[in-house]
Amino acid sequence: MGDIMFEKNHLLCVYNYLKINMLNPDHEKAGFSSNAHYYYMLYLIDSSGQVEREIISSNYYDQYKIALNCGRRYIGPFKDLEELQGFAAKICEKVNALKVFVLSSQNLSQYLDESVDLSELVDKIITTGESFTNDGTTDAKNSFLRKIFK
Amino acid sequence: MHISNDHTNDNEIIFPGDNWFFYWKTSSALWRDKIAGFDSSKIVVPINWAFHTDNGEDFDFHHDKPETDLKRLEEIAREASKKLVFFVPISPAPFLVGGGLPHILSRIPSISREGIQTVVPEANGRINKIYSFYDQRVFNAYRKFMRALGKFFSKNEMTSNLWAIECGFIQDEQFVSFFEDYSKAQQETFERFLTIKKQAKENDQNGESAKPHSSLSEEELLQHEFVMDVKQLYIETIKEFFPINYEGLVKIAFLGTATDDLFFKMLDAERQNKYSKDILFCLTMNIIPSSILLPANLKKGIIEKQFKDLVSSSYLSIILGDNMYDMSDDTSFLPLTNFYLCHKNLMDYSQKYFWEEIGLYKYLKENFNWAYKINDSYSQTATMDESYLANKIYFYNGLDIFTTEYYHILKMFMNGGKIVVDNSSLDMNILKRFEGFFIENSITMEMINTTTRISVGSLGEGRLVFFDGTLIKSLDEGKKINFWSEIISTFDLVNVKINSEQGVDYLWKTRTPMKNELKFEEVRRVYFYNPTSYKKRVKLNWAKNFALLKINEEINSKVQHEHNQSVIDFLPMGSVSMDFGVFY
Numbered sequence: 001m002g003d004i005m006f007e008k009n010h011l012l013c014v015y016n017y018l019k020i021n022m023l024n025p026d027h028e029k030a031g032f033s034s035n036a037h038y039y040y041m042l043y044l045i046d047s048s049g050q051v052e053r054e055i056i057s058s059n060y061y062d063q064y065k066i067a068l069n070c071g072r073r074y075i076g077p078f079k080d081l082e083e084l085q086g087f088a089a090k091i092c093e094k095v096n097a098l099k100v101f102v103l104s105s106q107n108l109s110q111y112l113d114e115s116v117d118l119s120e121l122v123d124k125i126i127t128t129g130e131s132f133t134n135d136g137t138t139d140a141k142n143s144f145l146r147k148i149f150k
Numbered sequence: 151m152h153i154s155n156d157h158t159n160d161n162e163i164i165f166p167g168d169n170w171f172f173y174w175k176t177s178s179a180l181w182r183d184k185i186a187g188f189d190s191s192k193i194v195v196p197i198n199w200a201f202h203t204d205n206g207e208d209f210d211f212h213h214d215k216p217e218t219d220l221k222r223l224e225e226i227a228r229e230a231s232k233k234l235v236f237f238v239p240i241s242p243a244p245f246l247v248g249g250g251l252p253h254i255l256s257r258i259p260s261i262s263r264e265g266i267q268t269v270v271p272e273a274n275g276r277i278n279k280i281y282s283f284y285d286q287r288v289f290n291a292y293r294k295f296m297r298a299l300g301k302f303f304s305k306n307e308m309t310s311n312l313w314a315i316e317c318g319f320i321q322d323e324q325f326v327s328f329f330e331d332y333s334k335a336q337q338e339t340f341e342r343f344l345t346i347k348k349q350a351k352e353n354d355q356n357g358e359s360a361k362p363h364s365s366l367s368e369e370e371l372l373q374h375e376f377v378m379d380v381k382q383l384y385i386e387t388i389k390e391f392f393p394i395n396y397e398g399l400v401k402i403a404f405l406g407t408a409t410d411d412l413f414f415k416m417l418d419a420e421r422q423n424k425y426s427k428d429i430l431f432c433l434t435m436n437i438i439p440s441s442i443l444l445p446a447n448l449k450k451g452i453i454e455k456q457f458k459d460l461v462s463s464s465y466l467s468i469i470l471g472d473n474m475y476d477m478s479d480d481t482s483f484l485p486l487t488n489f490y491l492c493h494k495n496l497m498d499y500s501q502k503y504f505w506e507e508i509g510l511y512k513y514l515k516e517n518f519n520w521a522y523k524i525n526d527s528y529s530q531t532a533t534m535d536e537s538y539l540a541n542k543i544y545f546y547n548g549l550d551i552f553t554t555e556y557y558h559i560l561k562m563f564m565n566g567g568k569i570v571v572d573n574s575s576l577d578m579n580i581l582k583r584f585e586g587f588f589i590e591n592s593i594t595m596e597m598i599n600t601t602t603r604i605s606v607g608s609l610g611e612g613r614l615v616f617f618d619g620t621l622i623k624s625l626d627e628g629k630k631i632n633f634w635s636e637i638i639s640t641f642d643l644v645n646v647k648i649n650s651e652q653g654v655d656y657l658w659k660t661r662t663p664m665k666n667e668l669k670f671e672e673v674r675r676v677y678f679y680n681p682t683s684y685k686k687r688v689k690l691n692w693a694k695n696f697a698l699l700k701i702n703e704e705i706n707s708k709v710q711h712e713h714n715q716s717v718i719d720f721l722p723m724g725s726v727s728m729d730f731g732v733f734y
Contacts, residue, residue: 006417014413016265042264043410047417049424050410073322105265112267113259117275122416 005122011051011100012125013088014043014108015081020074026066031079038077039084040070042105046097055094063087089132101131166245166442167449168457170194173223174201178216181223186230193227195220196237196245196315199295200252206291209298221306236312236395237402238296240384241329242280243317244270244407245443249280249328255291258282258335260328262409268328270407271415273445280328284336284380293387300391312395314388316381318437319408320428325401325437326408329381343376401437403428405453406444422452422723426655426681429456430520433485433657452681452723455705459677459727460485460657483659483675488643489514489522490544492555504547508572508622509630513638516631518645520657540611543568543641548576548619556580559614560587566611568641572619584616601625601633613641644732646676647691653682654720663731670731673699677727678707680720690716690728699729 006012019037032038044051053068056075060068063083070076078084085102092100103111103125111129115121164176164184171193176184185193202218203209212219220236227234242249248256260268260280268280282288302308318327389396405425414421425441425448432439441449441457491505491514505511505524514522544562546555548571559569573581588595588607595605602621607614615637622630650656656678663670674696680686692698692714701709706724710717718726 005415008418010417012413012417014264014266042266043413045410045413045417045419047419049414049419109259109261109265109267112269112277112279115277117277118271118412118416119275121277 005119006047006101006126007098008047009096009098011046011088011092011095011097012043013041013100013102014105015039015041015084015102016105020070020077024069026069027077030064030066032077038079039081040074040076040078041084041088042074044075044088044091046095051091051095056091059087059090059094063090085130085132089134092132092134097134099131099133101125101129103129162446167444168194168440168442168462170196170440170442172196172198172245173220174198174217176217178219178222182226182230185227185232188232191231192233192235194237195223195234195310196239196243197299198246199239199250199292200246200248202299203252203295204254206252206254207294209295211299211302220302221308224308224310234310236310237315238312238388238392239317240314240381240388240399241316241318241327242268242283243315244278244280244319244328244404245317247278249278249283251281251283251288252291255285255288256281257287258285258333260331261333261336263326263330263332264409265332266409268331268409269412270404270443271412273406273443275415282331282333282335283329283384284331284333284339286335286339289380289383292384296387296391303392303395308395310395311397312388312392313397314385314399316399316401318401318403319405319411320403320431320437320439321408321410323427323431325403325432325435327401329377339380340373340376343379344372347372401435402440403432403437404440404443405429406448422448422681423653425453426456426679429453429460430655430657433460434487434520434523436523452679452725455725456677456679459725460659482661484661486521486658486660486674487523488518488542488645490542491522491524492544492546492550493524504549504572504619505545508619509625509627510545510634512627513631513634517635517638517647519648519650519655521645540566541643543570543638543643545569546571548572548574548580551576551580553580556583563607563609563612563614568613568615570615570617570637573616574618574620600636601629604637644693644695644734646693646696646730648676649689649691650678651686651688653680653684654686654688655679655681656688667699667731669733670697671734672732674730674732675702675727676730678718678720678725680707680722680724683722685722686720686724688718688720690718692716695733697731697733699731702727702729 016039017037018040019035020040028034044056050073057068060066060075068075075087076084078087088100088102107129108125111121111124115124160176161184164172165188166172169190169192171185171188173181173195201215202211210218212222216222224234239246239250242251242260249260256279258281260282262268270278270280272278283292303312316327316329318325318329320326385399405428406421411421413419414424425444429439439457439461441453444453491510493504544559544567546559546569551559551571559571562569576584587593591609593607593609595607598604598606602618602625604615604617606616617637622633625633648656656676659675659677661673661675663673667673676690678688698716704726706721707726708719709726709728710719716728720726
């Protein structure tokens with residue numbers, strides 16, 4: 001078995017398209033309707049565990065001007081996949097992660113089905129999954145290196 | 151980043167921990183030596199269905215493979231003065247390949263509530279895929295196997311106790327059963343269940359039957375009923391074929407098998423802290439935590455200490471109703487529980503606990519760490535003994551009070567119990583019955599203005615408090631906490647205030663005093679653990695009803711006494727316990 005794993009400063013996001021009966025009047029004001037499916041993040045994890053709820057809540061409020069109110073774990077709703085991905089990239093910046101890998105429950109299930117061990121699974125996520133790089137971190141790193149080699 | 155390979159040795163593969171013995175992992179020629187050399191007198195033997203059959207039709211219990219001869223195993227154990235306890239899974243079992251199904255039946259992958267294929271990341275990095283127990287073929291084959299195994303037990307006059315086990319994991323302070331499954335097989339069986347229900351309803355001459363009074367939607371209720379019914383079929387199968395040996399059902403949470411463990415492993419995240427909390431959570435929920443699937447390095451240190459202190463020493467013997475594990479003089483301590491929060495529907499991550507919404511959960515977590523139990527079932531009948539009810543408060547959500555709970559509450563109240571009820575969602579008929587009871591017994595309801603208005607009925611030691619949950623929900627977080635602080639303080643609970651830095655876990659246990667301690671009403675022990683990689687400090691304020699008796703096993707920790715308080719400094723992975731004599 002190989003031994004490829006994620007880097008310490010990688011962030012992993014797993015989402016699904018769900019109908020959750022948690023919408024309140026605030027949600028409706030923000031354009032969400034109660035009987036519809038939306039995108040929700042199920043997991044947003046880095047090497048220290050789930051990203052802190054406070055960071056997520058405040059950024060969610062910035063994006064939709066409503067409170068995050070969908071249970072203990074989930075993050076959402078998001079109107080479309082692009083908005084969810086944008087949010088993941090924003091959190092990636094906030095927690096200073098290098099990269100966020102964003103994948104659906106269905107994709108994850110498929111990768112799990114095809115993998116024998118964790119390194120194979122990680123390899124599939126890294127090579128075929130969707131990811132967003134935190135340019136800020138890369139720039140900061142580059143400029144730091146540029147200063148050293150000046 | 152690279153992961154280290156798990157350095158589990160051969161003996162750890164056969165005896166993976168918690169006194170479990172994997173009989174299929176070693177030659178039967180070695181059983182005698184292995185069992186005789188094992189240091190506990192009780193050995194847990196989980197049954198591996200797939201090991202006894204290739205095709206699901208023919209079963210081997212001693213014919214082809216000598217390792218399938220469970221009678222011989224029992225004899226060897228008896229000769230070595232050991233006692234066996236058999237565990238039979240009624241759900242997919244994460245310690246068995248494919249969840250334990252014979253290969254030929256491993257067809258439909260189990261799907262989690264999040265729509266992710268259910269897998270268990272093994273210590274060595276391999277992915278164990280779990281298959282559905284809802285497939286009709288699986289249930290039929292399961293019955294065949296249990297019938298054959300039951301016959302083997304009775305024919306050979308096997309006398310060892312046998313427990314049905316429901317396997318699961320802890321995630322977000324919830325027990326998630328591996329029985330939970332949203333696969334195609336589950337959906338198809340659920341459809342059949344709905345059709346049968348519909349037919350039964352049509353045949354019912356009365357026509358519509360009223361939706362039971364509950365906080366769950368009709369769809370949730372049907373799903374819940376369906377899952378419980380199917381689970382019951384598996385349990386009944388074991389009861390039917392093992393009438394002599396069957397002891398009951400226990401839930402086991404396997405640390406390291408949660409969905410987020412999969413991600414934590416891929417991200418090489420620190421997990422000791424999480425497992426430490428999971429163990430304590432299990433103790434509050436009457437679930438047996440198991441470390442058998444943790445990598446060898448994680449089983450050591452603080453997790454090992456917690457298992458020794460809290461699980462092996464006494465907890466298993468309480469749950470299994472037997473002196474399951476070797477007892478020492480410390481083992482008469484039982485977990486201290488002051489609060490019982492009754493709550494239904496713990497299944498759904500998207501739902502918030504009612505007790506969370508009204509701030510009680512947060513208040514108890516901050517002030518009475520792990521001295522609470524959350525009951526997801528009302529079937530547990532509390533003892534009505536007065537000494538049992540002392541120092542305990544029972545909380546009920548009005549939505550979940552049915553006739554059975556109504557009588558149960560009144561019984562507890564009349565026996566000196568303390569009960570707190572949310573009346574905002576209480577059924578009108580039940581509310582009227584409560585009022586009728588108070589009038590008949592000439593009990594005056596006292597109205598008290600705290601953060602909101604509450605009404606209190608008293609009868610001897612018994613107290614029944616009604617509050618308006620809807621009002622509490624609308625308060626800000628600070629006011630919710632104040633409300634509960636005011637309410638709880640009126641019950642005069644005897645406890646020590648602990649100021650703990652985040653990351654340190656602690657749990658109280660209690661026991662009756664021994665001969666030389668008769669001046670105390672009870673003796674309490676508090677266990678502290680620092681599962682983090684940081685130094686931590688805890689301050690324990692001395693209370694007038696508490697006398698420090700002794701300090702036990704200061705491991706990577708130091709206790710110092712200052713004015714009116716003890717200060718404990720922990721190094722990473724530090725632990726200590728302290729005993730107190732308590733007088734009321």
